[in-house]
Amino acid sequence: xxxxxxxxxxxxxxxxxxxxxxxxxxxxxxxxxxxxxxxxxxxxxxxxxxxxxxxxxxxxxxxxxxxxxxxxxxxxxxxxxxxxxxxxxxxxxxxxxxxxxxxxxxxxxxxxxxxxxxxxxxxxxxxxxxxxxxxxxxxxxxxxxxxxxxxxxxxxxxxxxxxxxxxxxxxxxxxxxxxxxxxxxxxxxxxxxxxxxxxxxxxxxxxxxxxxxxxxxxxxxxxxxxxxxxxxxxxxxxxxxxxxxxxxxxxxxxxxxxxxxxxxxxxxxxxxxxxxxxxxxxxxxxxxxxxxxxxxxxxxxxxxxxxxxxxxxxxxxxxxxxxxxxxxxxxxxxxxxxxxxxxxxxxxxxxxxxxxxxxxxxxxxxxxxxxxxxxxxxxxxxxxxxxxxxxxxxxxxxxxxx
Numbered sequence: 001x002x003x004x005x006x007x008x009x010x011x012x013x014x015x016x017x018x019x020x021x022x023x024x025x026x027x028x029x030x031x032x033x034x035x036x037x038x039x040x041x042x043x044x045x046x047x048x049x050x051x052x053x054x055x056x057x058x059x060x061x062x063x064x065x066x067x068x069x070x071x072x073x074x075x076x077x078x079x080x081x082x083x084x085x086x087x088x089x090x091x092x093x094x095x096x097x098x099x100x101x102x103x104x105x106x107x108x109x110x111x112x113x114x115x116x117x118x119x120x121x122x123x124x125x126x127x128x129x130x131x132x133x134x135x136x137x138x139x140x141x142x143x144x145x146x147x148x149x150x151x152x153x154x155x156x157x158x159x160x161x162x163x164x165x166x167x168x169x170x171x172x173x174x175x176x177x178x179x180x181x182x183x184x185x186x187x188x189x190x191x192x193x194x195x196x197x198x199x200x201x202x203x204x205x206x207x208x209x210x211x212x213x214x215x216x217x218x219x220x221x222x223x224x225x226x227x228x229x230x231x232x233x234x235x236x237x238x239x240x241x242x243x244x245x246x247x248x249x250x251x252x253x254x255x256x257x258x259x260x261x262x263x264x265x266x267x268x269x270x271x272x273x274x275x276x277x278x279x280x281x282x283x284x285x286x287x288x289x290x291x292x293x294x295x296x297x298x299x300x301x302x303x304x305x306x307x308x309x310x311x312x313x314x315x316x317x318x319x320x321x322x323x324x325x326x327x328x329x330x331x332x333x334x335x336x337x338x339x340x341x342x343x344x345x346x347x348x349x350x351x352x353x354x355x356x357x358x359x360x361x362x363x364x365x366x367x368x369x370x371x372x373x374x375x376x377x378x379x380x381x382x383x384x385x386x387x388x389x390x391x392x393x394x395x396x397x398x399x400x401x402x
Contacts (some may be wrong), residue, residue, distance in 0.1 A: 206233060
C-alpha cells in the first residue's frame, strides 16, 4: 500500500477565514503553562468556584429534574433561567425585558457571534473601541465586516470620533465594553454613556454592549448600563463565565425584540441551544441567593490582586511606562514609548518565565505595538510581585539599550 500524501487543504478554506489569527487559543495555552508566571489569560480563579453548593444542586437536579436538565433546551433558553435573568436585570438595571427581548446564549462570544451572523453583510462597517476584546474583532471579521477602531481615552470611547465616522459612512453596529474594559480595565463615564447612545440613535447604529466584567467591581460606583439608557438601540451581551464558572458556557443577550428574534434564528443554525443542565444549575443557583455572596468574595479577591499588581508596577516599572488603574475586572494596560515592540518583548519575557499579551491583537488596525495587557485574576499573590519584577527588569534593560 502506498503512503498517503497529505492533501493541501488551504485552497479549499473559505475566503472569510483569511487572516484569522488564532490569538485566543495562544492566550489560553499561555495561561495553562505551569513553567510560567502568567499574566496572559483573563481567567477566573478556581478559588471562586462554588464547588460545595454545586455538589448539592447537582444531586438535587439529577434526582428531581433529570428530564429537563439532561434534555435539549428551547433555542431561546429554558423559561426558568430566562425569568431569573430578567429578575436580575430588573434589580440591577431598573428595567425588565419582555420575553421576546432576551435569549440565553452559550457564553458571551456566542452572543457576539450570533449578532455578527444576524447583522453583518460582507463589507459592512462595524465600529469597535481601540483597543478592544480581540475575540469580538475576530467574530466580526469572520463574517467579512470592515472593522474600524475608534480611539479611547480615560472616559471611554471617543464619541466625537464615532460621530465623524458615522457621518462619513454607514455604520452597522458599535461594539463596546463600558465596564472594566478588556484589555484596558477602563470604565466609561456616565456622561460619555449618555452621549454615546444619542449618537448611535441619531445614526441608526446598533450598540452591542458587552458587560462581561460589569459585576466584577471594586467600588460601589456603578454608572448606568447603555441598555438601561437606550433599550431601543442597545443589545446587551453578558456571560456567567467570570461570575459563576466557565465550565458551563452560559450568557445572555437582551435587546430590541426584532434583533433578538434574528439571534434566535442564527442560534438554531449554529449550536441550536445552550446546554440545559447548566441552565438549570444556574437557575437554581440564582434562585437560591448564592450569586451575591460569591460576587462579594470574588471581588474582594480580585481587588486585592489588582492592588498588589499596581503596587508592583509602581515599584519596578521604569520611567516612560504608564498603566491604567482599574476599579474592577481582570486587567491593567501598559503603554510604552512608540518604538517599543511588545511582541518581541513577549518572546524575551517568556525566556524569563513571564507571560503577557502584546497590544497588537487588540487593535482593529493592528497598531498598539507599544502596549501590553497584564491579567491579575489568576496570578498567585507572591507571583504578582515576582512576575512584575522580572518584567520591569526586562523593560528597563530594553529602554536603556535604546
